[in-house]
Amino acid sequence: MSDEAKAKAEDEAVTIPAQSDGSAGTATLTEGAARGETLLKVTGLQKHFPIKKGLLQRQVGAVRAVDGIDFEVRSGETLGVVGESGCGKSTMGRLITRLLEPTAGKVEFEGKDITHLGVGGMRPLRRDVQMIFQDPYSSLNPRHTIGTIVSAPFKLQGVEPEGGIKKEVQRLLSVVGLNPEHYNRYPHEFSGGQRQRIGIARALALNPKLVVADEPVSALDVSIQAQVVNLLDDLQQELGLTYVIIAHDLSVVRHVSDRIAVMYLGKIMELADRDLLYKSPMHPYTKALMSAVPIPDPARKAAKSERILLKGDVPSPISPPSGCRFHTRCWKATQICATTEPPLKELRPGQQVACHHPENFEDQAPQDVVLLSDAKEAAELVAEDALAESARTSAAVAAEVEAAETEAAQAEAPEAEGDTEAAEKAAESGKRSTESAKPTPESVKTAPEDGEKSTGTPKKSTGDAESTESAESAESADEEPPAKEK
Amino acid sequence: MTELSKSGAAVGEPTGTSAAPSAFLEVRDLKVHFPTDDGLVKSVDGLSFQLERGKTLGIVGESGSGKSVTSLGIMGLHTAGQYGKRKAQISGEIWLDGTELLSADPDHVRKLRGREMAMIFQDPLSALHPYYTIGQQIVEAYRIHHDVDKKTAKRRAVEMLDRVGIPQPDKRVDSYPHEFSGGMRQRAMIAMSLVNNPELLIADEPTTALDVTVQAQILDLIRDLQKEFGSAVIIITHDLGVVAELADDLLVMYGGRCVERGPAEKVFYEPRHPYTWGLLGSMPRLDRDQQERLIPVKGSPPSLINLPSGCAFNPRCPYADVPKDDVTRTVRPELTEVGSKHWAACHMSQEQRERIWTEEIAPKL
Numbered sequence: 001m002s003d004e005a006k007a008k009a010e011d012e013a014v015t016i017p018a019q020s021d022g023s024a025g026t027a028t029l030t031e032g033a034a035r036g037e038t039l040l041k042v043t044g045l046q047k048h049f050p051i052k053k054g055l056l057q058r059q060v061g062a063v064r065a066v067d068g069i070d071f072e073v074r075s076g077e078t079l080g081v082v083g084e085s086g087c088g089k090s091t092m093g094r095l096i097t098r099l100l101e102p103t104a105g106k107v108e109f110e111g112k113d114i115t116h117l118g119v120g121g122m123r124p125l126r127r128d129v130q131m132i133f134q135d136p137y138s139s140l141n142p143r144h145t146i147g148t149i150v151s152a153p154f155k156l157q158g159v160e161p162e163g164g165i166k167k168e169v170q171r172l173l174s175v176v177g178l179n180p181e182h183y184n185r186y187p188h189e190f191s192g193g194q195r196q197r198i199g200i201a202r203a204l205a206l207n208p209k210l211v212v213a214d215e216p217v218s219a220l221d222v223s224i225q226a227q228v229v230n231l232l233d234d235l236q237q238e239l240g241l242t243y244v245i246i247a248h249d250l251s252v253v254r255h256v257s258d259r260i261a262v263m264y265l266g267k268i269m270e271l272a273d274r275d276l277l278y279k280s281p282m283h284p285y286t287k288a289l290m291s292a293v294p295i296p297d298p299a300r301k302a303a304k305s306e307r308i309l310l311k312g313d314v315p316s317p318i319s320p321p322s323g324c325r326f327h328t329r330c331w332k333a334t335q336i337c338a339t340t341e342p343p344l345k346e347l348r349p350g351q352q353v354a355c356h357h358p359e360n361f362e363d364q365a366p367q368d369v370v371l372l373s374d375a376k377e378a379a380e381l382v383a384e385d386a387l388a389e390s391a392r393t394s395a396a397v398a399a400e401v402e403a404a405e406t407e408a409a410q411a412e413a414p415e416a417e418g419d420t421e422a423a424e425k426a427a428e429s430g431k432r433s434t435e436s437a438k439p440t441p442e443s444v445k446t447a448p449e450d451g452e453k454s455t456g457t458p459k460k461s462t463g464d465a466e467s468t469e470s471a472e473s474a475e476s477a478d479e480e481p482p483a484k485e486k
Numbered sequence: 487m488t489e490l491s492k493s494g495a496a497v498g499e500p501t502g503t504s505a506a507p508s509a510f511l512e513v514r515d516l517k518v519h520f521p522t523d524d525g526l527v528k529s530v531d532g533l534s535f536q537l538e539r540g541k542t543l544g545i546v547g548e549s550g551s552g553k554s555v556t557s558l559g560i561m562g563l564h565t566a567g568q569y570g571k572r573k574a575q576i577s578g579e580i581w582l583d584g585t586e587l588l589s590a591d592p593d594h595v596r597k598l599r600g601r602e603m604a605m606i607f608q609d610p611l612s613a614l615h616p617y618y619t620i621g622q623q624i625v626e627a628y629r630i631h632h633d634v635d636k637k638t639a640k641r642r643a644v645e646m647l648d649r650v651g652i653p654q655p656d657k658r659v660d661s662y663p664h665e666f667s668g669g670m671r672q673r674a675m676i677a678m679s680l681v682n683n684p685e686l687l688i689a690d691e692p693t694t695a696l697d698v699t700v701q702a703q704i705l706d707l708i709r710d711l712q713k714e715f716g717s718a719v720i721i722i723t724h725d726l727g728v729v730a731e732l733a734d735d736l737l738v739m740y741g742g743r744c745v746e747r748g749p750a751e752k753v754f755y756e757p758r759h760p761y762t763w764g765l766l767g768s769m770p771r772l773d774r775d776q777q778e779r780l781i782p783v784k785g786s787p788p789s790l791i792n793l794p795s796g797c798a799f800n801p802r803c804p805y806a807d808v809p810k811d812d813v814t815r816t817v818r819p820e821l822t823e824v825g826s827k828h829w830a831a832c833h834m835s836q837e838q839r840e841r842i843w844t845e846e847i848a849p850k851l
Contacts (some may be wrong), residue, residue: 009792035728084697084698084699084700085668085697125513189574191786191787193786194786220547221548221724221787222548222725222726222765222768222769223725223764223765223768223783223787224548224786225768225782226767226768226770226781226782226783227782227783227784229770229780229782230779230780230782233779248697248698250772251770251771251772252699252770254770254772254776255770255777255780274776275776278772288699289698289699290772292698292699292701292702292703293698293726293727293772294701294702294705294725294728294730294731294771295727295730295731295771295773296726296727296729296730296754296769296771297730297754297773298730298733298750298751298754299751300730300773307702307706309699309702309703309706310699310703311669312653313668313669313700314668314697384564400704457786463588
């Protein structure tokens with residue numbers, strides 16, 4: 001952003017005339033409208049894309065792009081969503097902006113259920129929820145001038161800003177650091193970074209409450225990326241925007257987000273405050289994802305030992321693995337992971353995790369100690385240092401928690417939280433172990449077979465090949481029966 | 487070509503007359519220009535570097551800085567096709583193991599391509615032929631350079647697929663590219679490029695299209711294979727993290743020229759060019775505490791048809807006015823040695839740059 005434009009932006013950002021004459025009191029939103037209140041709430045959201053085959057187009061299966069996720073976005077914050085390609089993060093973005101119809105679940109915006117609103121019903125809300133797209137080359141109509149593109153929202157919503165649309169568009173252009181005189185130019189006359197700014201200007205035109213940005217910087221060069229990241233930052237501060245930023249780059253996400261959701265195969269694996277997530281990730285997947293990011297520091301070239309390599313590829317979302325979806329690639333997976341899906345639980349204030357054997361925390365299923373054969377293979381790829389460290393931290397945290405719990409138990413009434421929780425857990429685990437832990441050979445074998453099925457049919461992938469391989473190896477591997485308590 | 491040498495200020499001697507260098511790969515004053523309707527696109531404009539066997543050179547820069555054109559130039563792929571009169575204009579020297587490639591007989595270069603030097607492309611889906619199986623494509627690459635029967639070649643293909651970590655290689659060798667996932671395709675590409683044990687491997691954005699977890703696998707693989715085969719590797723990327731993982735030496739390109747070159751540690755810890763500072767400041771980093779703000783480079787990359795006069799970086803450089811007499815806008819800076827094996831092209835004096843780096847830039851990173 002040129003200094004001039006920035007100064008101008010700062011001057012003008014205070015007055016936002018876009019909706020001062022708009023309806024339904026939306027104009028007050030920038031007054032930090034109850035910062036911290038829940039703006040968007042998503043419960044059990046699902047999107048399954050049907051796969052149809054044959055002459056009659058019968059449905060033979062479904063791609064479970066988003067498969068039951070819950071989260072909320074608070075006013076004024078930035079929620080980052082990360083995950084590998086195919087984990088459903090973009091679908092999630094399109095669901096909450098209602099560009100796609102959810103299969104199941106509920107989306108609430110400002111307490112109002114918008115899950116199944118029709119086109120007409122959504123229209124008044126469209127101005128409050130805007131989207132910034134990934135590819136600045138395909139998201140702008142090449143036949144329209146910048147002026148037309150950025151003024152389209154006003155025309156569609158029938159909003160007449162003070163001083164006319166043209167003036168308002170030019171103001172927006174200068175807010176995002178473009179020259180207002182470029183009003184009559186066409187998209188092809190701009191570079192990638194400038195186009196992305198145009199996309200941002202369009203998203204901001206109606207003064208939205210929530211902006212969903214799907215990979216807003218991944219198509220841009222590094223130096224331009226930083227400009228756009230800073231611009232998003234500035235705009236949030238000036239206009240009190242709420243962002244959901246979807247990205248695959250963990251360093252960018254850390255930079256922009258307050259809270260971060262880590263997705264894998266259509267599920268949220270971990271949802272936590274930024275600092276907690278990056279300092280002590282609890283889900284093994286989060287940990288692996290973060291250790292895979294190359295660090296721009298040649299001194300760490302030798303420090304390969306810190307890296308956790310995941311084997312194979314992400315299984316197909318058509319038939320995701322049973323139980324915990326990550327268990328086919330996890331180095332800590334045990335029997336329970338293959339059978340029971342871990343719920344997304346708040347283990348620590350501000351950190352929700354869906355895992356039976358979290359890192360940096362007390363084990364959620366301590367009775368289940370025998371690794372799956374898949375997990376043993378996966379563990380070979382994990383550096384010993386990393387394994388040792390995780391064991392150490394988990395033990396330390398467990399001890400801490402125990403100490404805290406006993407303290408609490410002593411301090412408070414006999415039915416203190418820790419006790420009941422422990423009792424509950426014990427009961428639960430007892431149930432589980434009777435359910436799942438059958439005599440060895442059978443139970444050991446079922447797990448890899450599950451994996452095989454899951455990565456299965458229409459698309460052959462590595463996971464497929466590898467799990468068959470591991471199934472073979474599982475037969476030869478002899479294991480002890482899971483150690484049971486009770 | 488003649489037109490070029492007239493207009494260019496610093497064109498080297500006619501190709502083929504200067505002495506063969508000692509380095510395994512030496513590029514001298516490489517220029518690749520493309521005539522277009524809008525003017526001459528100077529994609530690479532005077533690039534020189536050396537690379538030894540077993541070493542890795544990282545080339546970083548933004549899109550349009552000439553990274554990929556350089557690699558295609560080394561492979562001789564700009565001259566390979568004849569698109570009417572619109573041919574790329576290439577000058578300079580490329581010495582590979584004592585042979586000058588630009589003046590060599592195209593047939594000879596064809597024999598080297600794939601055998602002595604091989605390339606991994608960015609997008610494996612478009613680099614692999616969808617109509618042939620992975621095995622057929624690797625076999626073809628092998629049999630062009632080796633006089634063996636199909637069976638032997640196929641055994642070799644299976645061996646290579648196994649080496650790059652494809653499970654059940656004897657079965658997967660008969661798969662088509664669309665049956666592979668992105669990471670596996672990239673592995674197959676690597677297998678294909680290494681099937682002839684090339685001594686020079688050029689990887690052009692090998693991991694850009696991949697997820698981080700797969701990227702980590704592929705980078706590991708490239709590193710291991712290099713150790714095993716002892717090849718020289720050029721890795722081209724825009725991601726400083728990737729080069730930091732792999733590269734021994736680093737070359738930073740801007741506007742078709744090298745602005746800084748040196749050992750990776752030097753370039754990362756004591757960069758001496760404002761553009762390198764800009765790149766380092768633009769990146770959010772996971773290994774540091776949260777930065778308040780990124781420090782982007784202002785403006786956008788220049789047009790290669792109409793490069794700014796003087797230092798190509800001057801319109802974006804916050805220190806363009808530090809040197810006197812407007813020299814940054816009139817004189818193109820040459821690479822000067824700023825440390826052992828470390829060069830940078832900047833008009834600011836060494837002391838000025840050292841001071842700015844230690845006092846102004848480094849603390850903010």
